[in-house]
Amino acid sequence: MxxxxxxxxxxxxxxxxxxxxxxxxxxxxxxxxxxxxxxxxxxxxxxxxxxxxxxxxxxxxxxxxxxxxxxxxxxxxxxxxxxxxxxxxxxxxxxxxxxxxxxxxxxxxxxxxxxxxxxxxxxxxxxxxxxxxxxxxxxxxxxxPMQENEEYASRTENDFHRVKNAALSTFSIDVDRASYSNVRRYLNDGQLPPKNAVKIEELINYFDYNYPQPEAGNPAGISAELGNCPWNKEHFLARIAVQAEKIPTTSLPSSNLVFLIDVSGSMWSENKLPLVKKAFRVLVDQLRPQDRVAIVTYAGNAGLVLESTPGSQKSKILNAIDELQAGGSTAGGAGIQLAYKIAQLNLIAPGNNRVILATDGDFNVGISNPGSLQDLISKEKEKGIYLSVLGFGMGNLKDDNLETLADKGNGNYAYIDNFEEARRTFVTEFGGTMFTVADDVKLQIEFNPKWIKAYRLVGYENRLLNDEDFNDDKKDAGEMGSGHTVTALYELVPVNAVFRQGKIDDLKYQEVVSLSKYSQEVLTVKMRYKKPGQKQSLLLSKVLMMNAYKNTEAKASEDFRFSAAVATFGLILSDSKYKSSASFDMALTLAKNAKGNDEEGYRAEFIQMIKKAALLANTTAKNEVGTK
CATH class of the missing domain: 2.60.40.1120 (Carboxypeptidase-like, regulatory domain)
Incomplete structure (x- = not known):
């Protein structure tokens, strides 16, 4: 009563x-x-x-x-x-x-x-x-909740590793940023994202940073910075950064593009096919006369909607896009086969040959076996035809599937949640999205036990490599586009700090080496990459010295502090067991104090996202208490 x-x-x-x-x-x-x-x-x-x-x-x-x-x-x-x-x-x-x-x-x-x-x-x-x-x-x-048919791969969070037992950390770079726009979509819909949808490295890499440009002749360069870890004051935080060369649009090679567009019945809603059409219209506006575009659709059967057409005939291309309508089941496998066939018939050598897939991720007819699709895409990659993947909509997103296809195709994966994200992908970062400057980019970091007792890579769980893979040029890794940046953060336990993750007895038979020659070195970053079309990798390296340590937050760069803010945010949303004292207030303060110039307003938007997440988390907690 x-x-x-x-x-x-x-x-x-x-x-x-x-x-x-x-x-x-x-x-x-x-x-x-x-x-x-x-x-x-x-x-x-x-x-x-x-x-x-x-x-x-x-x-x-x-x-x-x-x-x-x-x-x-x-x-x-x-x-x-x-x-x-x-x-x-x-x-x-x-x-x-x-x-x-x-x-x-x-x-x-x-x-x-x-x-x-x-x-x-x-x-x-x-x-x-x-x-x-x-x-x-x-x-x-x-x-x-609209994610009943959405799929996100489960991931095991990276643990700490003792330097004396495992001095090397090796992984492939990742320029994908789909997780960030997907998290934004959830927050704007009034929901906290599923934990497995939060990929911290993709949140961090969504933003542009003011990293040093690579030296002449190198398509990418390395920089590093050492400061304090915001969420654990007893630890260091190391930032490893890679900056790709930015090539002027006028100097970019000619493009042979095939738009592979899902027009199945699941694509009818406003944030799917209608948004796809707006996104590709933006891309068409960027085309030059020497570029070419064909359009393939799939829904039950795959069809060629537009033969390869030069960029000078924009109205013809736009008319073909405007006439697209959703309906039917999804024959994704057949569509991909036809798209690659059209790309091969119009191959530009040397040039940028690429299939751009736009879908909500559901492949239920045709070559739907993941292994067969991946084999097909890998073989076409070897022929010089890359694959980029764009995810759209809600309720049916197959995140892991789309990311895997892009990885196998030497392309990138983006989630387009609104028109502004389409504009960024195809206008602001046109070169990075469309043109690769370095293939199979791998990083390997060696830690000096004089300074570091243990380390943990934040994110990149599905990009880890075996140490021997670093020198194996047959091992596939990530690609970098024109102007791309990649950021990796390591939480480091100083040698004089208490390490609370279990106890291992001292080893008896390990060789003791004098470190006097390298006594001031904290870590060494090595990077391997291939120039597009080449089979043999090249090596770059960078040493981070202890005298470069920024012992206060004020001394750390804006980019260091902002990437730490994004990492803090990701640790909370993913409910990391290593989040320690991380909080939304901490992330908000860090982000506000490191917003910097923010010409495009992306950092200001991130600050609003933190506030929305804090609001939703607080409400969820109160509702859970109320139901007990």
């Missing part, structure tokens, strides 16, 4: 709140009338109250007519408006612009707290979750 009374009282409070609030609905578009997804809508003195849908739609309840409503999206100028009465079909226009989109003095101190957003359009299901937890009736719209 008491519970019924409290429920009735809560509903009555909500009705009273809604009666006093102002209901506003409409759409947010850019200056050209294109809908803008995931625009943050903030109410002055309240905080984040809603996000726009993939069609730019929103529906909000405004607490007070005197409050300003701020519409905010990175790389766009803020729109500020007051609403004095219920309004529908409101059209908000955000003007494009670079730089930090947060207006000084207005949003810099906005807190993310929940309040009455009711964004339910285009969702198959939704629910409201209590944000305030105090019975005030404050709610945040939350999509019901």
């Amino acid at each position: 008491k519970n019924i009374f409290l429920l009735t009282l809560s509903l009555l409070c909500n009705q009273l709140l809604n009666a006093q609030s102002i209901k506003v609905s409409g759409t947010v578009v850019d200056k050209n009338g294109h809908p803008l997804a995931q625009v943050s809508i903030n109410e002055e003195n309240v905080g984040l109250i809603a996000l726009t849908t993939t069609t730019g739609a929103f529906e909000i309840l405004v607490k007070d007519s005197t409050h300003r409503i701020i519409f905010q999206l990175p790389r766009y100028t803020n729109h500020v408006q007051k609403f004095n009465a219920n309004s529908s079909n409101v059209k908000i226009v955000l003007n494009g612009g670079k730089g930090d989109s947060i207006t000084p003095g207005l949003l810099a101190e906005v807190s993310v707290v929940g309040h009455a957003p009711l964004v339910k359009k285009n969702y198959t299901a939704s629910q409201s979750i209590s944000i305030s937890g105090d019975g005030s009736g404050s709610y945040m719209s939350r999509r019901m």
Whole structure:
């Protein structure tokens, strides 16, 4: 009886709140009338109250007519408006612009707290979750879990290794960043991501860093930095960085591209095929007359929609894209076979020959056996035809499958959650996405036992190699595109620190070597890579000295501190057993203090993601307590 009374009282409070609030609905578009997804809508003195849908739609309840409503999206100028009465079909226009989109003095101190957003359009299901937890009736719209058919490979987190027992750490580089945009999609949908969807290395590598350019003649260069570990003050944190050469677009080789597009029935929703079409339109705009594009689709049967067409005929290519429609089952294997056949018929040597696959990841007809698909892709790679993979949509994403296909095809894997991510992939980072400058890039780090007792690689669990693989040129590894950066973080236990991970007796028969010659060296980084089309690898190395240690946070570079902020965020979301004192507040403080120039606004967006995750985690914890 008491519970019924409290429920009735809560509903009555909500009705009273809604009666006093102002209901506003409409759409947010850019200056050209294109809908803008995931625009943050903030109410002055309240905080984040809603996000726009993939069609730019929103529906909000405004607490007070005197409050300003701020519409905010990175790389766009803020729109500020007051609403004095219920309004529908409101059209908000955000003007494009670079730089930090947060207006000084207005949003810099906005807190993310929940309040009455009711964004339910285009969702198959939704629910409201209590944000305030105090019975005030404050709610945040939350999509019901949509990942019932999504697949993420389970991963075993990297452990600490004692230097005396295992002085070498070897792994393949990874320039994929799909995990970051996928995590962003979950947070913007009002959900914390599954733990296995969080790949810390991909979160870190989503961002650009101001690393030194490689020396002349080298397609990539190495740098390293040593500082304190934020989440464990007794430990060091080492940052290993690789910067690829950035080639001007005018100097890039001609491209022979085949768009392989999934038009099966599962691709009908707004954030799938319609977004695919917008993404490829952006790519077509970047083509030069010497570039060529063909389009292959698959759904039940594979078909050639557009023969290989020069970039000078953009209207013909765009018309073929516009006519694509979703329907049928998914014959992914057959589509890939046809795409490679078309690429081979139009091969440019030397040149950039690439199949670009766009799908939600479901292969259920045709060559669906993972081993057969991978063998096919590996053989085509040897012929000089690479594969890049773009994942779209929710509810059906096969993350591990798509990443594996891209790895076998010497390409990269990206998850496109909105139009802005498509713009970044195909415009801002066109060279890095499309043009490889170094193949089979491997890193091997040797640690000096004089300074380091144990180490742990943060992330890269599915990129680990055996130590002997480093010098084996037949062993496949990751690729780097023009201008790409790769960052790897190691948590290091200093030699004089207490190491709490078990105890191993001292060994009796190991050779004791004088380290006087290398006494100030903390570690040595070695990198092997191949120039595209070559079979023999080349070697680069970099030594990190102890006198370069930054013993305070203030002395560490902005890039070091920001990558540490992203790692902290990833440790929490993945519920790492090594997260120690990591917290959302720690990640937020680090990120704010290391935001730097942030010309494209990506770091400002990350700061908002931390706030959303903290809000959702707090709400989830309160709800779990309430059910006990």
